[in-house]
Each structure stands twice: as C-alpha cells, then as structure tokens.
Amino acid sequence: MSTPDKQPPxxxxxxxxxxxxxxxxxxxxxxxxxxxxxAPDAVVVRAADGTVRAEWRYDExxxxxxxxxxxxxxxxxxxxxxxxxxxxxxxxxxxDDRSLPVDRSxxxxxxxxxxxxxxxxxxxxSLLLVAIVGVPHIAxxxxxxxxxxxxxxxxxxxxxxxxxxxxxxxxxxxxxxxxAPKEQSGRAAFDKLMGELITAAALPIPLxxxxxxxxxxxxxxxxxxxxxxxxxxxxxxxxxxELAGVxxxxxxxxxxxxxxxxxxxxxxxxxxxxxxxxxxxxxGAVVFAAKTILQTSYSRDVEASADGYGVALMGKLGGDQRAxxxxxxxxxxxxxxxxxxxxxxxxxxxxxxxxxxxxRSAPAPAPARTLLTRSEWAALKTICSxx
Amino acid sequence: MSNIDAxxxxxxxxxxxxxxxxxxxxxxxxWRLVARGAALLMFTLGxxxxxxxxxxxxxxxxxxxxxxxxxEYTGTARELLLGFLIAIAILVPLYAAFFLLTLAxxxxxxxxxxxxxxxxxxxxxxxxxxxxxxxxTRTIYRGVRFHQTGSAWRYATCALFWWALILLTLGLAxxxxxxxxxxxxxxxxxxxxxxxxFEGSGLRLLLRGLLLWFLAVVPFAGGLVATLxxxxxxxxxxxxxxxxxxxxxxxxxxxxxxxxxAVLTGVWLMLSFAILYPIFQAMLLRWWGSGLxxxxxxxxxxxxxxxxxxxxxxxxxxxxxxxxxxGTIVGAGVLVLPRLIDGLDAMSKEIATTVAGIAxxxxxxxxxxxxxxxxxxxxxxxxxxxxxxxxxxSALDKVTAAGEAASPVGEGLADALSIGGI
Numbered sequence: 001m002s003t004p005d006k007q008p009p010x011x012x013x014x015x016x017x018x019x020x021x022x023x024x025x026x027x028x029x030x031x032x033x034x035x036x037x038x039a040p041d042a043v044v045v046r047a048a049d050g051t052v053r054a055e056w057r058y059d060e061x062x063x064x065x066x067x068x069x070x071x072x073x074x075x076x077x078x079x080x081x082x083x084x085x086x087x088x089x090x091x092x093x094x095x096d097d098r099s100l101p102v103d104r105s106x107x108x109x110x111x112x113x114x115x116x117x118x119x120x121x122x123x124x125x126s127l128l129l130v131a132i133v134g135v136p137h138i139a140x141x142x143x144x145x146x147x148x149x150x151x152x153x154x155x156x157x158x159x160x161x162x163x164x165x166x167x168x169x170x171x172x173x174x175x176x177x178x179x180a181p182k183e184q185s186g187r188a189a190f191d192k193l194m195g196e197l198i199t200a201a202a203l204p205i206p207l208x209x210x211x212x213x214x215x216x217x218x219x220x221x222x223x224x225x226x227x228x229x230x231x232x233x234x235x236x237x238x239x240x241x242e243l244a245g246v247x248x249x250x251x252x253x254x255x256x257x258x259x260x261x262x263x264x265x266x267x268x269x270x271x272x273x274x275x276x277x278x279x280x281x282x283x284g285a286v287v288f289a290a291k292t293i294l295q296t297s298y299s300r301d302v303e304a305s306a307d308g309y310g311v312a313l314m315g316k317l318g319g320d321q322r323a324x325x326x327x328x329x330x331x332x333x334x335x336x337x338x339x340x341x342x343x344x345x346x347x348x349x350x351x352x353x354x355x356x357x358x359x360r361s362a363p364a365p366a367p368a369r370t371l372l373t374r375s376e377w378a379a380l381k382t383i384c385s386x387x
Numbered sequence: 388m389s390n391i392d393a394x395x396x397x398x399x400x401x402x403x404x405x406x407x408x409x410x411x412x413x414x415x416x417x418w419r420l421v422a423r424g425a426a427l428l429m430f431t432l433g434x435x436x437x438x439x440x441x442x443x444x445x446x447x448x449x450x451x452x453x454x455x456x457x458x459e460y461t462g463t464a465r466e467l468l469l470g471f472l473i474a475i476a477i478l479v480p481l482y483a484a485f486f487l488l489t490l491a492x493x494x495x496x497x498x499x500x501x502x503x504x505x506x507x508x509x510x511x512x513x514x515x516x517x518x519x520x521x522x523x524t525r526t527i528y529r530g531v532r533f534h535q536t537g538s539a540w541r542y543a544t545c546a547l548f549w550w551a552l553i554l555l556t557l558g559l560a561x562x563x564x565x566x567x568x569x570x571x572x573x574x575x576x577x578x579x580x581x582x583x584x585f586e587g588s589g590l591r592l593l594l595r596g597l598l599l600w601f602l603a604v605v606p607f608a609g610g611l612v613a614t615l616x617x618x619x620x621x622x623x624x625x626x627x628x629x630x631x632x633x634x635x636x637x638x639x640x641x642x643x644x645x646x647x648x649a650v651l652t653g654v655w656l657m658l659s660f661a662i663l664y665p666i667f668q669a670m671l672l673r674w675w676g677s678g679l680x681x682x683x684x685x686x687x688x689x690x691x692x693x694x695x696x697x698x699x700x701x702x703x704x705x706x707x708x709x710x711x712x713x714g715t716i717v718g719a720g721v722l723v724l725p726r727l728i729d730g731l732d733a734m735s736k737e738i739a740t741t742v743a744g745i746a747x748x749x750x751x752x753x754x755x756x757x758x759x760x761x762x763x764x765x766x767x768x769x770x771x772x773x774x775x776x777x778x779x780x781s782a783l784d785k786v787t788a789a790g791e792a793a794s795p796v797g798e799g800l801a802d803a804l805s806i807g808g809i
Contacts, residue, residue, distance in 0.1 A: 024529045024530030024531075025530065026530045026531070026788060027530075027787065027788050028531070028579075028785065028786060028787050028788065029528070029529040029530065029531050029579065029783055029784060029785065029786040030784065030785065031456070031529065031784075064459055064461065065445040065448070065449050065459055065460055065461075066449045066457060066459060067411060067449050067450055067452075067457050068413075068416075070457070072449075072459065080530075080788075081461075081527055081530045081531065081532060081788065082530055083459075083527075083529075083530045113438065116435070116438060116464075117427060117430075117431065117435065120427075120430075120431030120432075120434040120435060121430060121431060123431075123432075123434060124430070124431055124432045124434070127432065157496060267486070271479065271482075
C-alpha cells in the first residue's frame with residue numbers, strides 16, 4: 001500500500017503492472033496482504049516489508065476454482081497449496097493476458113468439455129451397438145460351452161422364483177394340475193402325449209413338464225428343461241396336435257438352450273447398462289426398460305427357429321405340422337405380460353405363414369397318424385378339472 | 388439477526404473481519420449448471436455425471452465464505468472417473484461370485500443372498516467414509532486442506548450395528564446412532580493440524596424429536612395393528628378356500644374394516660411425511676450444525692423450520708409447473724407419434740413406441756432431479772450456511788498444513804453402489 005506502483009515502461013499500456021492481492025503460503029492459514037508485481041516472465045509476490053514471498057513464472061500459473069469475482073491462482077505441479085487471490089479486475093485481466101495457462105474466460109476448459117462430451121457420445125453409440133449386436137452374438141457363442149449340469153442348477157434357481165411369481169390365486173386347488181383323483185385320467189393322457197414327444201425329441205437333458213392352473217393361453221420354458229403348460233392353453237386347444245405342436249415348439253427352446261442364452265444376455269446387459277448409468281434418479285427403471293426392449297428384439301429369431309424345430313418334430317411323430325399355426329392364429333391377441341416365449345408377438349400372421357411354408361416344403365417323414373384317441377383327448381381336457 | 392449484528396460490531400471494534408458465514412452463489416448460475424448437466428447426462432448415458440458432480444461441488448464450495456475467505460474444491464472429474472473404474476474392478480468379480488453362489492439354490496442360496504446383502508451394505512458404509520475422506524482432502528481453505536484419519540472398516544462396522552439397532556427400536560436409537568457416528572467422523576477430521584470434534588448430544592436430539600417420533604411412528608404402528616386385528620383371519624382363510632362369492636366374505640371376514648384402517652394409516656403417513664419431514668430435517672440440521680467444533684472454534688446453527696418448509700415449497704411449486712409442461716408434451720406425443728410411425732411393421736412400431744417412452748421417462752426423471760438439485764440441495768445449503776453463527780474464528784488464523792490428498796476409490800464405490808452424497 002505504501003510502496004508506489006511501478007510505472008510501465010511502455011507508454012501505451014493502461015494495464016497495471018502491479019496491484020494488491022491476498023497470499024496464502026500453503027504452510028499456514030495466515031492471510032498475507034501482498035503487492036503483486038508483473039515482472040516480464042513471472043508474477044512476483046511481495047509482503048508489506050518488501051520481501052519476496054513467491055515468484056511464479058507465467059507458464060506455471062494455474063487458475064483454481066473460486067468465486068466469480070476473484071482470480072484464484074496456484075502454481076501448477078506444486079504439491080503445496082499456496083494461493084494468490086486477486087480481486088482487482090484490471091490486474092486479473094493483465095495476468096490473464098500474460099499467462100497462457102490462466103484461463104479466465106474458460107475457453108480451454110470448454111474445449112476440454114467438448115472433447116469429453118464428444119467421446120461420451122461416441123462411447124454411448126458403441127455401447128448401444130454392442131448391446132444390440134454384440135451381446136446376443138456373445139451369448140450365442142457362450143451358450144453351447146455351458147455344461148448341462150450348470151444349466152440345470154441355473155434352471156432350479158430360476159424355477160423357484162418363476163414358480164412363486166406364477167403361483168397366484170387358484171381358489172384352493174393345487175397349483176399343479178393332474179394330482180387330484182378326478183384328474184388322474186387326464187394326467188395319464190398328457191403323460192402319453194409327452195412320452196411320445198420326448199422320445200422323438202431325444203433331448204440331452206431331463207424334462208420337468210407340468211400343467212398349471214393359469215387362465216392364459218400360454219406355455220413357458222425355463223432354463224434346465226422346466227416347461228409350464230397353462231390350463232388356458234389346454235382349454236384353447238381343439239385337437240391333440242395343436243397342443244402337441246405348442247409343446248414341440250417349447251421343446252425347441254430346450255433344444256436350442258434359449259433360456260440359458262436369455263439369462264446370459266440379461267446378465268451382460270445389466271452389467272453394461274447398470275454399472276454405467278449409475279446413480280441418477282430412476283436409473284434402474286431405465287436399465288429395466290432398455291433390457292426388455294433389447295431382449296424383445298432378440299427373441300424374434302429365437303421364436304422362428306423354435307417354430308422350425310416344432311414343425312420338424314411333429315413331422316417325425318407323424319402329427320399335423322400345421323396345427324401349431326392353427327392354434328397360434330386362434331389365440332393371437334391374448335396378451336400376457338412377462339416372459340414372451342410363445343404367443344404375444346405382434347407378428348403372429350408372419351409366423352403362421354412361415355409355419356405353413358415349412359410344413360409344405362418339408363413333407364412329413366413319418367406316416368400320418370393320430371397322437372391320442374378321441375377318449376384320451378377328452379380325458380386330457382379334464383386334467384385341471386379339480387378335486 | 389441481532390446476534391450476527393452484535394458479532395459484526397464486536398469484530399469491527401476489534402479490527403478483525405466479521406466472522407460471518409456467507410453464501411454468495413447466484414441461483415441462476417446454479418440452475419444453468421444443473422440444467423445443462425442434466426441434458427448432457429441424458430445424451431452421454433450418464434458418463435457426464437463425474438463432470439457435473441465436480442461442477443456442482445466447485446460452485447457450492449467456492450461460493451461459501453467463512454470469515455471473508457471462500458472455500459475451494461480441488462477435486463477433478465478425472466479422479467471421480469478413476470474411482471469409478473476402481474470400484475468396477477472390485478465390484479464386478481464380487482457380483483459375479485455372488486451370482487454363481489446363489490445358483491446353488493435352496494437354503495444355501497438364501498443364506499448366501501443374505502450374506503451378500505450384508506456385505507454390500509457394509510461396503511456401502513465403507514464407501515461413505517472413504518468418500519468423505521476424499522471430499523475433505525479436496526477441500527481447501529486459506530491454502531490449507533482438511534483431512535480425515537480413522538479406519539473406514541471400523542466406521543462401517545459401527546454404522547451397520549447402529550442401523551440394525553435403529554430398525555429394531557423403530558427409530559428410537561436414531562439420535563444416539565447419529566451422535567456416535569458423527570463423533571467418529573468429526574473426531575477423525577482435521578483442518579490442517581486443527582482437530583475437529585462433535586459435541587451434539589444424542590439424548591438431547593431424542594428429547595427434541597420424541598414428539599415427532601410419537602406423531603409419526605405411533606399412528607403407523609397403531610394403524611397397522613388395527614388393520615391386522617380387524618381381519619378375522621380364520622373366516623378369511625375359510626372363505627378363500629371355499630371360494631364363496633366375494634361380497635359375503637368381504638363382510639364376514641372384516642376385510643372391509645381393515646381396508647378402511649389401512650387407507651387411513653396410509654393417508655396419515657403421507658400427511659405426516661409432508662409435514663413432519665421438513666420439521667425433522669430442520670431439527671437434525673440445527674442439531675448437527677451446532678455440534679461442530681474445530682479446536683477453539685464453535686458453531687451454532689440458527690436454521691429455522693420455516694426456511695426448510697420454504698425450500699420444499701419452492702421444490703413442489705417448480706415440480707408442479709414442470710409436471711404441467713411434461714403432461715402437455717406427452718399428450719401431444721401420444722397424438723402425433725402413431726401418425727409418424729404409421730408405415731412401419733409391427734415390431735418396429737413397438738420398438739419406436741418403447742424408445743419414445745424411455746426417452747420421455749428419462750427426460751422427466753432428469754427434470755425432477757434438476758429441480759430438486761436447484762431448489763432443495765442448493766436451498767438447504769444456502770440456509771444452513773447463512774444461519775451459522777461462528778465464535779472464536781481466530782482459531783482458524785494460525786493453523787499449520789497437514790494431511791495428504793486421498794484416493795477417490797470411496798467415491799467410486801459409493802457411485803457404483805448408488806449411495807447418494809453431495
């Protein structure tokens with residue numbers, strides 16, 4: 001304050017070459033009112049008694065975060081926390097002019113941000129690409145490598161949960177059909193039909209097929225050979241071949257190990273999206289929605305190839321290969337939220353047409369025959385008739 | 388007010404700068420910061436959050452002033468990103484191991500799920516403590532940093548114990564838990580060589596909050612009991628088994644009365660949450676602020692409950708306006724979208740609809756989150772800072788630097804485990 005300001009040697013310069021500042025030396029919290037001199041290549045910080053407290057070269061200066069009206073400087077690469085604070089806007093501007101790293105307008109900070117944003121967008125794009133193309137491909141490659149013993153364990157764990165969520169309200173009767181005395185004959189007919197299908201399919205994994213009291217016209221296949229046939233499907237089937245066609249389609253899922261692949265895809269997607277999206281409001285719901293939509297789009301080809309398997313299996317048995325298409329078009333439109341294994345696809349018409357085409361192009365290798373007698377079929381329809 | 392004036396007058400008489408805590412941030416600048424951040428979060432799938440968090444902290448820190456000097460946040464987004472990557476390296480194998488172990492199924496699987504839950508909770512508390520260490524060592528005041536010692540595992544174990552006790556006592560242990568945990572944290576906190584401590588008393592907080600606890604918990608528990616007692620469980624079970632017609636068993640089982648009790652309890656809970664929560668938060672913040680000590684420096688908080696209500700009222704008002712806007716846009720979208728995708732096949736239509744739905748959901752969620760940040764987070768920070776009364780600030784004048792910058796791994800874990808923070 002007492003020392004008179006040095007006049008700049010250049011006549012045109014109105015910018016000050018010295019002024020006042022506040023200095024913290026980084027060793028103690030003592031606040032030092034200092035004179036700041038702008039030497040040709042450095043900022044010189046002098047205490048009131050004239051001793052030099054710091055001499056920072058312009059290219060070492062670093063702007064630190066501070067209030068809008070204060071230029072807070074530190075020394076780059078300095079492990080200490082010495083700070084020089086300048087409130088005088090003209091002095092601050094003069095330092096900004098002389099020092100390349102000092103960036104009061106925030107231009108280089110903005111350039112850095114733009115880079116971050118650009119590469120984040122690029123990362124987002126490649127993530128989505130991997131989620132849409134890569135994950136299903138990787139899951140398909142991995143699925144055959146998983147031993148059946150592991151698949152059966154996975155199936156048991158999923159089965160426990162799936163069963164709990166399926167098992168809702170059936171008015172006192174058991175969840176599974178076919179155990180009550182009145183249901184025994186239906187059970188026998190169902191077992192006969194299943195026996196034929198299983199023998200023809202010769203799958204490498206034992207199956208657990210149960211009929212359950214659910215009104216939806218649907219059937220669900222879980223990993224590890226667990227198949228749930230809903231009562232609604234048996235009610236909707238008009239011939240044994242229609243029911244057998246649907247079950248043959250489900251056996252296709254078992255043969256292709258679609259459940260295991262879905263689990264692998266789901267795990268891959270949740271890791272990718274769950275970890276990255278992180279902690280912003282509602283992130284979890286977005287992950288769930290994204291997974292659902294991606295898995296819906298994967299399942300299209302999966303359904304088509306299960307249809308193909310079903311048609312071929314029915315051919316092997318000598319059943320009606322078109323029956324699957326017939327029942328599909330009859331119950332199309334009955335929708336059911338949850339695992340979309342069988343029915344509720346929007347493109348039922350396309351599927352039915354594809355089934356017709358397959359049935360025409362690959363004629364049945366076995367001679368046509370009836371899978372169940374008229375009385376056996378009538379008995380099967382009563383498998384869920386209750387106590 | 389008079390208190391602050393008196394302090395300022397006394398300080399001026401002594402020739403020292405007034406020891407007032409001030410907040411100088413422009414709400415408009417903060418709104419711009421969080422709104423732009425929300426837009427970028429959406430388009431970068433959340434990757435931008437490290438930069439947004441850093442910006443928010445820089446804003447809050449550097450606009451908070453104590454005894455004429457503002458704080459400085461020296462953390463960088465790159466450090467947060469690094470912490471996040473470390474957290475992923477730790478958590479991914481852990482998640483994978485838990486997933487494989489739960490496949491065992493049965494009682495073993497359930498046991499392992501329970502252990503996994505406990506371990507992740509413990510890890511979460513560990514992360515909270517480590518993240519606090521990171522934030523403190525990035526907080527600079529007058530060229531000297533804060534730091535924190537103490538074992539994060541010990542803190543996590545204590546926190547787990549206290550949270551279990553809080554659950555068991557229906558919240559009555561909360562004041563003591565707060566007091567103990569805060570003592571642990573502040574007892575290991577230093578500004579340079581100046582040790583911090585916490586002097587809030589758990590008993591005092593309990594006595595102040597007991598009425599609130601009665602108003603919130605007792606009607607809830609009573610309602611729950613009344614609901615359960617109103618149901619004649621035997622009749623209900625018999626009726627459900629027999630499959631009688633619905634109206635008769637609704638009467639005979641007392642389910643009608645139970646529904647009334649349940650609804651009343653629910654309404655009371657909502658009301659009491661809306662009214663009691665701000666009161667509770669103001670009380671807790673006041674108690675917490677008044678317990679902070681650094682050496683000879685003591686702090687008293689004069690936060691008023693009305694201020695906290697004001698903050699939430701602003702949030703509700705902006706959220707209401709935003710809901711109107713979102714409602715209009717969604718309504719228009721529902722009308723327009725079907726025409727746009729008319730020519731596509733069924734599958735593409737479904738995908739387009741879902742994508743539009745997700746986008747709308749994310750935009751709305753980010754909007755509410757932005758409003759929350761700009762009204763509640765900023766508002767509470769500002770009120771808290773401006774009602775602090777600091778005595779003996781001269782204790783801050785002769786502090787010597789100590790402590791080192793700590794690793795951001797705690798921040799990364801907290802982020803990956805979705806545990807909030809500033």
